[in-house]
Amino acid sequence: MLTVRDLVIDFAGGGTPFRALHGVSFDIPAARTLALVGESGSGKSVTAQAILRILPRSAAITGGSLVFADPAGGKRIDIARLDADGKPMRRLRGGRIAMIFQEPMTSLSPLHTVGDQVAEAVTLHRDITAKEARREAEAVFARVGFADPARVFDTYPFELSGGMRQRAMIAMALICRPALLIADEPTTALDVTTQAQILDLMRDLQAETGMAILLITHDLGVVANMADTMAVMYRGRIVESGARDALFRDPRHPYLKALLKAVPRFGMQPGERLTPIREAVAIAPVAAAERPAAARGPILIIDDVSKTYTRRAGLFRKNVGEVRAVSHVSLSLPPGRTLGLVGESGCGKTTLSKIVMRAIPASGGRVLFDDGKGANTGPRDIATLTGDDLMAFRRDVQFVFQDPFSSLNPRMTVYELLTEPLVIHGVGDSDAHYRRAVELVERVGLERRHLRRYPHSFSGGQRQRLGIARALALRPRLLLCDEPVSALDVSVQAQVLNLLKDLQTAMGLSYLFVSHNLAVVDYIADEIAVMCRGYIVEQAPKQVLFSNPHHPYTRALLAAVPSPDLDHPLDFAALRSGSFSDPAQWPMPFRLQPGHVGTMQDLGNGHRVRIGVHTVEEAA
Structure with a gap:
């Protein structure tokens, strides 16, 4: 043809x-x-x-x-x-x-x-x-x-x-x-x-x-x-x-x-690294004296957070119903660790990330962040932060967006994009800005000559690398990664994932890593939470979750991962129904009726799964 x-x-x-x-x-x-x-x-x-x-x-x-x-x-x-x-x-x-x-x-x-x-x-x-x-x-x-x-x-x-x-x-x-x-x-x-x-x-x-x-x-x-x-x-x-x-x-x-x-795969050995075609620049450990004080407990606590949107229609924008994007989510992230958040598009992963960085307010619950600074070290409700405390929080928590093109200003060069956060927060002089910009582009696999270019002159994967570089500009403590490698080819993906791991080791960074690629999450995360229709349905350390998934939705996600192994093709017939993402069609005891949030049951070894709360008649 x-x-x-x-x-x-x-x-x-x-x-x-x-x-x-x-x-x-x-x-x-x-x-x-x-x-x-x-x-x-x-x-x-x-x-x-x-x-x-x-x-x-x-x-x-x-x-x-x-x-x-x-x-x-x-x-x-x-x-x-x-x-x-x-x-x-x-x-x-x-x-x-x-x-x-x-x-x-x-x-x-x-x-x-x-x-x-x-x-x-x-x-x-x-x-x-x-x-x-x-x-x-x-x-x-x-x-x-x-x-x-x-x-x-x-x-x-x-x-x-x-x-x-x-x-x-x-x-x-x-x-x-x-x-x-x-x-x-x-x-x-x-x-x-x-x-x-x-x-x-x-x-x-x-x-x-x-x-x-x-x-x-x-x-x-x-x-x-x-x-x-x-x-x-x-x-x-x-x-x-x-x-x-x-x-x-x-x-x-x-x-x-x-x-x-370079392809991430399930069952990799502890400490095993992906093999990128080109290694990123090695990251030197940060001296102990220069590292920020460690949080005494979890750096991030998400406590019973919910987010509800009101749907309006008609000339007078009349309220026609509500959509609950996030429902009673509770998670915690220890310092220097990675929490992976996986689920289908529209399940509430990005909404939860935006609540954590205070881009949108929660409808219920609270988010606590421990900056490890000052006499009042300890988790603080981010909704109460103002003035200098809020600016410090903005430096400490940075976001890597999913869409690399719409998150980059097309009228700014790469140099301007990377140094803008430094200018806004008053960090360093022009010479320091240039050195930092060069360091950032090289760390994500680009070259110094790229600093003079505009975003439109890069491929989709190269633009995503720029987004990651910009998020690292202020040396944050917590990085919210919303599909940070979804637009990258496998070789650059391997390079960036290794880079994120190295940065975490060198700088004590913590990551909330949102992705639909379970193999990527398995490689980079320490603990994984599975989200569906605004609920956390299963949570466990990655070794426990992938070796013994309990929830039917988690099992469906694992079955849908395309493997580069020709001997393990996708079972398309088993994935055609789509009922695995409907809480009302889950088998007992996982089924959730409208208006019911169920409860998280502890299975031991940090493994928790959501079950429905039903009457004897419903169970029968």
């Missing part, structure tokens, strides 16, 4: 030409999936942009061909020879060739509802009424896992979580039933259960329509479960390609071998 031959792409920016692709060639047959894997900046997304002819203005196709054999028209079209803005290309783009973009928030208009944007995709390419377009949009919303498609149609992107926005992007790409689907990190922002459902959906659509898929991903577990063939890219070249099974079982190129060694 698509034949790419000797594709060359050059960038002409800043007076220095740069060749992004050096003669790339591959084929994608109908009803087959080619996985394109490699590090951020290797040329994967540029290849996809060339196929859709949406390259940046500074880029040009300077060699090769992109021949698309459209099954609808029976013609072979060299996309490289078409006018990027002409009618023939516009008919192909979005209709016959669709793309799922990596960053859903920057790909969706904030001024229009999700439904209008998805329906627009089908009305541009087919002669249908607005009512028919809405019907088709709601149908595809249901297929990608939205529980209430009619309500989602009238929802704005900012009202959805990162994972839900990605589902909307997938719906927009699939609504026209394209012949070729380019999926650029299609499940990056999705939790493992939703990821499995989306991958299953793509497989079903492929079987129904004969759709070809170009899958761009850094998740080798996804590749193992989806691809028929794969091509490995390194610095704009294909270094190894062939059948999936052959490359996984007998990799020949040292780059592919290194990628496979």
Whole structure:
């Protein structure tokens, strides 16, 4: 369906030409999936942009061909020879060739509802009424896992979580039933259960329509479960390609071998480290005299915290109900340790993180933080902090955001982004700012020359590294990491996870680590709490939780993790129901009826699980 031959792409920016692709060639047959894997900046997304002819203005196709054999028209079209803005290309783009973009928030208009944007995709390419377009949009919303498609149609992107926005992007790409689907990190922002459902959906659509898929991903577990063939890219070249099974079982190129060694996996030995392709700069331990005083007890205590949002509708914004995002959560984090928080998108993980950093207020309960300073050392309610105490808390607690592009100011250079926290808090002079900026970019695997660039000139993974560097600028005591490595390829992910561990050892940092990737959480966390529908349903040290999960939701999460091991494929059939995330459908004694919060039962060894409180009649 698509034949790419000797594709060359050059960038002409800043007076220095740069060749992004050096003669790339591959084929994608109908009803087959080619996985394109490699590090951020290797040329994967540029290849996809060339196929859709949406390259940046500074880029040009300077060699090769992109021949698309459209099954609808029976013609072979060299996309490289078409006018990027002409009618023939516009008919192909979005209709016959669709793309799922990596960053859903920057790909969706904030001024229009999700439904209008998805329906627009089908009305541009087919002669249908607005009512028919809405019907088709709601149908595809249901297929990608939205529980209430009619309500989602009238929802704005900012009202959805990162994972839900990605589902909307997938719906927009699939609504026209394209012949070729380019999926650029299609499940990056999705939790493992939703990821499995989306991958299953793509497989079903492929079987129904004969759709070809170009899958761009850094998740080798996804590749193992989806691809028929794969091509490995390194610095704009294909270094190894062939059948999936052959490359996984007998990799020949040292780059592919290194990628496979960098993947986090369950059952790693205590003290075992991931093997990144390039190690980050070594972190020297901080002298004891320079380390802040340790907290006497837990550095963070979350005490029975709840958060409720009021839904309003109509001209007069009448109250039409309440949504409980966080429900009676109690957790504690010892100093110098990592608490992993896992669960599906929309379960309340990010909301809880924002409550901890006092970005939003809690509806009930309290958050206590021990700064280890002064005569009044001990946990203090963050809601009571004011003035200098509040500014000190802001320095001590920093946040790594999930979406790397929307959290970086596009009008500021990397140097300005990294030094802005230092300027705001009055830390150091201009010389110290420069030294700190250089140190930060090098620690996250970038280079000194990147300080003069703007965020738009980096790949998605490189932007996420910048977000991590900025969070470290003020040398915080507690880092709230909201999916900090979700946008990173496996090699850089390994580098950053090792870096976070090294920083924790050197500086005594504490982490609240939010992620949907259980293998990543297993690698970095000491204790893990599993969250569903605002509740903590199970909590235990990681060795206990993963070896002996009790709650049905925890078991479903573990079953949905795609493994890079070909001998352990995902069981898509077992994951299709989706009932594992509905508390009312959990088996006894875990079932929670509406309005009941249940109770946490202690199983010993720090292992706790939530059970429902039911009458004898209900149990029967």
